[in-house]
Amino acid sequence: MNRAHFLKLTFTLSAAICIPRSLFAGYDTKRFLHKRYRPGDSQWPSEKSWTELSQKIKGRLIKLESPFKDCKSETKNQSCEKIFNSIKNPYYIGDDPALTQISGWLNAWTASVSVYAVRAEDSGDVAAAVNFARINNLRLVIKGGGHSYQGTSNAPDSLLVWTKAMNKVELHDAFIxxxxxxxxxxxAVTIGAGAIWMQVYNAVSVKGGRYVQGGGCATVGVAGLIQSGGFGSYSKNYGLASASLLEAEIVTADGEILIVNAYQYPDLFWALKGGGGGSFGVVTKVTLKTHDLPAWFGIVSGTIQAKSDQAFKKLLEYFVAFYSEQLFNPHWGEQIRLYSDNRLVIDMNIINLELQQAKEIWKTFEEWINTNKQDFTWESPLNVALLPGKYMWNAEIIGKYAPSAIVHDDREGAPLENIFWSGDQEQAGQFWYSYHSAWLPGQLLQKSKHESLAQALFAASRHWTVGLHFNKGMAGASSSVIQSAKNTAMNPSVSQAFALAIIAGGTEEGPVFPGVSGHEPDLERAQRNASHIDKAMKELRKVATNTGSYVSESYFFEPDWQQSFWGSNYIKLHKIKQKYDPDGLFFVRHGVGSEGWSDDGFEKI
Structure with a gap:
């Protein structure tokens, strides 16, 4: 989620709404068996059954096939080349129910196509799909933005609930x-589950003059981010995205449409605030609190090259001290990155500071680098800049003054506001080698801990690039923001962490898709790089033991995932899962309650 290019800028419903039972005349209500059915099984629904489902949802049932079907044996044909030329456009991916942002993960998963998809336009369509899957013992998958790193928004032999068309954004002046x-x-703002954050920022900030706490990577889906907890560049100021949730509409396993909030179904409402997407039902819309739009947003960038390992260790220890004294507060977000060639890259965001204030804060750091020229050089000079808040996601303004910061949806007829940060483009069609995250507890910023933290960061950077995402930890925020984080279902470690460390890597060339001739990943290279990434996180875990990780940005093979993702909240989450989905219709690998199923979600164990 690198947006460094941006630095070129200088400036009422009752408790439950039920789908009428008459809509499903002829369905019985039998419970799940021990096995979900696949095509070819005698119990797989007949063509007549699928036709009846399609008629009930006014023809919005889609028979899916792989967009790469013509690429398996011949990659030079025109249609195949067109796909691979388009796949780096996240909007293109989002408009195809058979595609996901990530193409797979080494030894973990490969993007797969569902048999059918329900292109849901309202919660009634979703309920029809849920009921059909329950009655027929089918594997059900939910996809909005399709941005899951763990592959949870796709599965072979499944029925897909595709919420992309449910993307309405409605502002409220007085929501109750x-x-x-x-x-x-x-x-507040009510957002359909299929919307992505760039659409929301355009409606709320560019056109509405308000701010909503959403994701930094603006092509991520709204509903998935809220259910995972959710971070944006300014989370230390506004809090977790899920903490802004006021109300949600959700279709539960029995096909009911519920309005959940702090007053109705408060247990399920709490679970949706960080308990993980796809485990408790199909969220169809969310209502989030909005804030006054800041006068200014800002950025700080720069790259420092240390001339030796010893100098790099010295730099890391100094930066840790500088961060703890000057930046450990709600004004600062985003990240720094540490490279094995002894570079430190600064790519941070500012909120609620004037330009001179921000420059003054960094003056001491800049002077220290400049007075130690024997050890350091500026590969790119320190740059501090502010942007009027109303222009932050304005496609026309950014395109005019900082065109390299964004990429436009280049399809014919695409709206001007269909943009995304250029630094996020690499994720489209990327194949992961490995991916780890770890909460870094605030106590590591105590003066007595600076050296050990710096040593661990240095040791990790010998193996792979280390990113410290300061906006993905609530320590240093206001007491109210920290308390709101504690009231979510996320791992309580998030409230005590000053940053989330992310060590990850995937294909840089691309797009790459396993099984597609001429576009397959180099598996030997992938295996080597995965080993380096895993070793790097082991070094960092020496000082961040048992702190857990962020469910949406985590290791696919996490051994103690319940504790890692949710900590002490898992027991409560599991009880809520049993209450609302006792038969496990909603399955997500390493999601709440998934320990009762095989890894692919097809058989009870």
Missing amino acids: PSGSNDQAPQK
Whole structure:
């Protein structure tokens, strides 16, 4: 989620709404068996059954096939080349139910096509799909943005609920959650589950003059981010995205459509705030609190080259001290990256500071580098810049003054506002080697811990690039922001962490797709790189023991995933799962309750 190119800028419903049972006349309500059915099984639904489902949802059932079907044996044909020329466009990927942002993960998963997809336009369509999957013992998959690193939004031999068309964004001046008698009206926004964050920022900030806490990578789906917890560049100021959730509409395993909030189904509402997407039902819309749009957003960038290993260790220890004294507060977000060639890259964001204030804060750091020229050089000079808040996601303004910061959806007829940060393009069609994250506890910023933290960061960087995402940890935020994080289902470690360390890597060339001749990943190279990534995280874990990791940006093979992803909250989450989905219709590998199923979600164990 590198947006360094941007630095060129200088400036009421009741408790439950039920689908009428008459809509499913002829269906029985039998419970799941021990096995979900696949095509070819005698119990797989007949063509007549699929036709009846299609008729119930007004023809919005799609028979899917791989877009690479013509590429298996011949990659030079025109249609195949067109796909691979388009696949680096996340909007192109998002408009095809058979595609996902990531193409796979070494020895873990490969993007697969569902047999059928329901192109849901409303919650009734979703309920029809849920009921059909339950009655027929089918593997059900949910996809909005399709940005899952762990591959949870796709599965072979499945029925896909595709919420892409449910992308309406509606602003409220005085929203009151359903069932509330004493809640004061709030400014808010209701967002359909299929929307991505760039669409939301365009509606809320560019056109509406408000701010909503969403994702930094703007092609991520809204519903998935909220359910995983959710971070944006300014989370230390506004809090977790899930903490802004005021209300949600969700289709549960029994086909009911519920409006959940702090007053109605509060247990399920809590679970949706970080309990993981796809485990408790199909979220069809969310309502989030909005904020005044800041006058300014800002950035700080620069790259420092240390001339020796010893100098790099010295730099890391100095930066840790500098961060703890000057940057450990709600004004700063985003990241630094540490490279094995002894480079430190700064790519941080600013909020609620004037330009001179920000420059003054970094003055000491810059002077220290300049007075130690025998050890350091500026590969790219320190740059501090501000941008008026109303222009932050404005496609026209950014395209005019910083065209390299963004990439446009280049398809004919695409709206001007279909943009994405150029640094995010590499994820489209990428294949992961390995991916790790770890919460770094705030106590590591104590002066007595600076040296050991710097040593661990140095040791990790010998194996692979290390990223410290300061906005993905609530320590250093205001007490109210920290308390709101504690009221979510996320691992409580997030409230005590000053940053999330991410050590990850995937194919840089691309796009890459396993099984597609001429576009397959180099598996030997992938295996070598995965080993380096895994070793790097082991070094960092020496100082960040048992702190857990972020469910959406984590290791596919996490051994103690319940504790790692949710910590002490897992027991409560599991009880809620059993209450609302006792038969496990909603399956996500390493999701709440998934320990009762095989890794592919087809058989109970």
